Amino acid sequence: MKRTIIAGLGALALGLGAAHAQDADLEAGRTEYLSACAGCHGRDARGDGPMADLMKIETPDLTRLSERAGGTFPFRNTLLLIDGRNEVRAHGGEMPVWGDRYMTTMTREQDEMRPPRWPEDPELLVLGRLLSLVTYLESIQE
DSSP states (O other), X not given: OHHHHHHHHHHHHHHHHHHHHHHHHHHHHHHHHHHHTHHHHOTTSSSOOTTGXXXXXXXXXXXXXHHHTTSSOOHHHHHHHHHTSSOBGGGTBSSOXXXXXXXXXXXXXXXXXXXXXXXXXXXXXXXXXXXXXXXXXXXXXX
8 A cells, every 4th residue: 555655656746747847848938939939920929929010921820730730730840840941931031030040050150159068069959949949839729
């Protein structure tokens, strides 16, 4: 009986830890969204950001990506759109319009400026940003 209770408490602790980690991941994605996307897509991702009127086409409602894809969130396609491998006409050319935020390579100057013991690999930092952003977008689907 005692082992069952301990095992149950352990499973509960692992579940709570996983839930907390998921909340932190979603918060990181939300922060990324607000930094890089909300200007055009709006705080609530409905396509009504302050810069939306400057786009060449109507800024899409990002809460309906799953609906437009037949009911399943298009995780891979969304990731490819954001990182620039799939073109988005509204942005007038290559994504991203925010410069090198999602680029996985560093220029020689950037590499020389980073601290000597900088543990983060630029590719991993970018991948983390992209994955947290796309995971957040998946979480706000209606």
